Amino acid sequence: MTLSNIVVLVKYVPDATGDRKFEADNTVDRVGVDGLLSELDEYAVEQALQIKEKRSGEGGEEITVTALTVGPAEAEAAVRKALQMGADKAVHVQDDAIAGSDAVATSLVLAKAIEKIGVPELIIGGLASTDAGMSVVPAMLAERLNLPQVTLAAVVETQGDQVRIKRDGDTATEVIGGTLPLVLSVTDQSGEARYPSFKGIMAAKKKPLDALSLADIGVDASEVGLDAAWTQVEETSARPPRTAGEIVKDEDGSGATALVEFLASKKFI
Amino acid sequence: MSEVLVLVDHVDGAVRKPTYELLAIAKRIGSPSAVFIGGADKADAVASAVKGYGADKVYVVDDAEIKGYLVAPKAEVLQQLAEKSSPAAILIPASGEGKEIAGRLAIKLSSGLITDAVDVQVKGEDIVTTQSVFAGNFTVDAKVVKGTPIIAVKPNAAAPEQGDGAGAVEQFAATISDAAKTAQIVAAQPRQATGRPELTEAAIVVSGGRGTGGDFAAVEGLADALGAAVGASRAAVDSGWKPHTFQVGQTGKVVSPQLYVANGISGAIQHRAGMQTSKTIVAVNKDEEAPIFELVDFGVVGDLHTVLPKVTEEIEKRKG
Ligand SMILES: Cc1cc2nc3c(=O)[nH]c(=O)nc-3n(C[C@H](O)[C@H](O)[C@H](O)COP(=O)(O)OP(=O)(O)OC[C@H]3O[C@@H](n4cnc5c(N)ncnc54)[C@H](O)[C@@H]3O)c2cc1C
Ligand SMILES: Nc1ncnc2c1ncn2[C@@H]1O[C@H](COP(=O)(O)O)[C@@H](O)[C@H]1O
Numbered sequence: 052m053t054l055s056n057i058v059v060l061v062k063y064v065p066d067a068t069g070d071r072k073f074e075a076d077n078t079v080d081r082v083g084v085d086g087l088l089s090e091l092d093e094y095a096v097e098q099a100l101q102i103k104e105k106r107s108g109e110g111g112e113e114i115t116v117t118a119l120t121v122g123p124a125e126a127e128a129a130v131r132k133a134l135q136m137g138a139d140k141a142v143h144v145q146d147d148a149i150a151g152s153d154a155v156a157t158s159l160v161l162a163k164a165i166e167k168i169g170v171p172e173l174i175i176g177g178l179a180s181t182d183a184g185m186s187v188v189p190a191m192l193a194e195r196l197n198l199p200q201v202t203l204a205a206v207v208e209t210q211g212d213q214v215r216i217k218r219d220g221d222t223a224t225e226v227i228g229g230t231l232p233l234v235l236s237v238t239d240q241s242g243e244a245r246y247p248s249f250k251g252i253m254a255a256k257k258k259p260l261d262a263l264s265l266a267d268i269g270v271d272a273s274e275v276g277l278d279a280a281w282t283q284v285e286e287t288s289a290r291p292p293r294t295a296g297e298i299v300k301d302e303d304g305s306g307a308t309a310l311v312e313f314l315a316s317k318k319f320i
Numbered sequence: 321m322s323e324v325l326v327l328v329d330h331v332d333g334a335v336r337k338p339t340y341e342l343l344a345i346a347k348r349i350g351s352p353s354a355v356f357i358g359g360a361d362k363a364d365a366v367a368s369a370v371k372g373y374g375a376d377k378v379y380v381v382d383d384a385e386i387k388g389y390l391v392a393p394k395a396e397v398l399q400q401l402a403e404k405s406s407p408a409a410i411l412i413p414a415s416g417e418g419k420e421i422a423g424r425l426a427i428k429l430s431s432g433l434i435t436d437a438v439d440v441q442v443k444g445e446d447i448v449t450t451q452s453v454f455a456g457n458f459t460v461d462a463k464v465v466k467g468t469p470i471i472a473v474k475p476n477a478a479a480p481e482q483g484d485g486a487g488a489v490e491q492f493a494a495t496i497s498d499a500a501k502t503a504q505i506v507a508a509q510p511r512q513a514t515g516r517p518e519l520t521e522a523a524i525v526v527s528g529g530r531g532t533g534g535d536f537a538a539v540e541g542l543a544d545a546l547g548a549a550v551g552a553s554r555a556a557v558d559s560g561w562k563p564h565t566f567q568v569g570q571t572g573k574v575v576s577p578q579l580y581v582a583n584g585i586s587g588a589i590q591h592r593a594g595m596q597t598s599k600t601i602v603a604v605n606k607d608e609e610a611p612i613f614e615l616v617d618f619g620v621v622g623d624l625h626t627v628l629p630k631v632t633e634e635i636e637k638r639k640g
Contacts, residue, residue: 067570067589071454091571155426155433178571183453185435186416187423190391194424199502200391203416205564215506219564221415222331226507227390233503239571240564281432281466285448288459290597293615298608301622307630310602311638313618317600319524319546319579320635 052212052231054106056171057116059099060161060189061092061133063126064182071182077284078151078277079182081123088129091184092177093136093244098207098237099175100137100245106209115139117168121149121160127260134255135247141258142168146265151277158191160275163268168261170196173214176236178203186236193234201229205240322350322408323377325401327394327421328370329413331510333362337521338413340373340480342473345440349447350408352485353377357397360384363489371487373480379492391417392500395424400494402429402468409447411440414472422472431467438477438576438597447471455570455593475520476576511565514550519566522549524579525598527568529553529591531584531605531624534561538628539583545635551575551595553585569594583624587612604628 065071065084072080096118103114117140118133120126130141144164152160165174174196176189186203193200204216204227212231217224219240247255265272273279299309314320324346329336339354346352354370356363360382367378379401386393398421402410410425412418414436426433438459439450447469451460464470519525526548528539536550543550552562554569568575570593580598585591587603587610595601596615603612608621620627 067455071457073458077460153432154423158423158427181570185423185433186419187426187433187435190420190423191427193392194395194427197499200420201503202391202420218416220417221511222336223508223510225505225509227503228506229503281426281430281464282434282462283465284460284462286461290452290457290459293596293601293617296601296613296615296617296619298613298616298619298621300608301620301627304626304630306604306620306622307627307634310604310618310620310627310631311634313602314546314579314631314635315638317579319600320638 052172053112054114054172054209054231055112056169057099057103057114057173057175058165058171059095059116059118059133059138060174060176061096061118061120061129062089062180063087063120063122063129064089064180067181073287076151076277077287081125086125086128088132089177089181091179091181091239094237094239094241095175095177096133096136096138097244098241101242102209117142119161119164120144121157121164123150130260131255132247134258134260135251136245137251139258141260142263143260144263144268146272148265148272148276151280152275153280153282154185154187154191155281156275156279158188158195160268160270161188161192162195163270164263165196167263167268170232172231174234176234178236178238189234189236196234199229199233201227201233202236204235204237207235207237207241323353323405324350325398325405325407325410326352326354327398327412327418328354328356328366329415329418330356330358330366333358333366335366335369337480338475339370341475341478342411342413343370343373343375344478344481345473346411347374347481348440348442351376353379353405353407355379355381355398355401357381357383357394367487367489371485372482374483374485376486376488378487378489380489381492381494386496386501388505389501390503390505391420392424392502393496394421395428396496396500397494398425399428401492407468409469409471412470412472414474419472422470426470429467429470431470432464433470434462434464435472437471437473440471440473440477452597455589456596474574516543517547517549519549519551519573520575523577524548525551525568525575525577526581526583527551527553527585528556528583529585530555530559532556532561534559535625536561538625541632542581542628545632553591582612583628585612586610587615
């Protein structure tokens, strides 16, 4: 099988270094906080570009990388960044009804959008969303599209229709193999993501960016959004701030003595 | 009483501690049914182990046909067991693979999924989960409102409870589709035992960062004096000083021990995400401006290479 299309899943998320919080309806505040392309999805874009570059160089394959996002109007920024990094096309599924969707609904919208634009040989996602990160959307998408999944890759290699990854499990490091078409997800171990170059930023302005609504992809509004969610948040609460601790300067071993006293007072020794 | 399915986390029949924690949670909800997917020759040992922590039933699913395949077959097994037993809930360890099994299962059963629960309680009619989000800055209470609650539970969410369940063993022959037998484990290198507690299970974690300069001897010395697990920042992992399995943080392990000791770690948001729910936090750092000091119960401004060995020596002396 030749590889002609890669779809990269990119999510627009609140900036982790900003003041992330919840709305009154307990959904993530996606408007009051600056957002950006999830850092962890940059690694997915990077792998897509590396696979494209390697295979078009060695095998002469013509590969189109499409960045796909589901999110509010602002989420366009996420696919724009992917285009600046080097993706060829972008698709943005946007519909007011999607607000508040859980992973189950998000995976439905992604699956329908992918069916609409054409199921590619390779779909690449990130390790997790940096906001509500569950690390489940790629697996759910594989389930919905009835595709194999090779996920949580620290190292990715492709050759012909074979994909091999290395992944760090809890109890073992595993090499996992699969045959295209499949869903892949990558971790932040897979290789530094590139910065958009000036040329890339300029070129991105001319690249196609399609907006799709739920109607366009054949999803009924009742299947998504907060009201359709299969889980319900009862309550969110900010963790009480930690009370200021005691900080001592070490001078000729005084720090060590003080630390031992502290540990002893807490019964750790 | 309704059954509660608990997916047994094991390595070749050696049951891992999170399984017992899940059984303790299952008891709050109903009658725990452990689901062992593994070698038939290990079934007896596993059955008696989980019985000892309250399993009333043990479903044994011989994995001869599906061994070596990832995620999808296990989701099919649980789907078929759920259809047969109509459980009140399905509990799965929140490991990388566990969460993916849970994700596929949620779609198959049209059921709501909650991942990374740090607590699960029954409140009236509801099974309410607690999660820690936004780098540990918020806690969220949630429940499943559709289908069978599928909950992926983090290590340490409950204390294991010894005490025999009925332990009735039932062989279950699942039908696995060819489509599920796709992603294959080509090779596996089991993790080498470090002789120290598991990072996510340890009561005390002693970590080192870039400030160690690559020399973890002082960090490991203190860890051993305290009976602790050793952790690392991503900077230390990226430098090749420790394998990725040691990494604490957003893209590593999330730990919540009684005591966390950060040494030569600045305290970036991604690192905090993995440790800031620890009960007591201690840091040793040369730079008094390091953000980690905003979190600590006790901090020492100093060089870890001189402070830690003295601390270790003093602890050893006190232990006599
Ligand atoms: C997508 C993404 C995911 C990430 N995930 C993680 C993650 O999971 N975990 C993680 O840890 N990081 C993660 N990071 C990286 C994170 O942003 C920081 O870069 C990293 O945590 C820094 O590690 P550090 O504190 O060891 O190093 P530094 O920030 O360089 O800090 C070193 C500290 O050591 C101190 N020091 C130096 N010498 C000594 C000495 N002799 N004695 C005492 N103190 C000394 C210095 O004062 C300094 O505070 C992630 C980043 C990104 C972008
Ligand atoms: N709204 C979304 N739009 C596009 N991709 C998404 C979206 N949500 C999740 N993903 C992809 O799925 C991965 C895992 O997400 P999660 O399961 O939410 O942690 C992310 O890293 C993305 O690649």
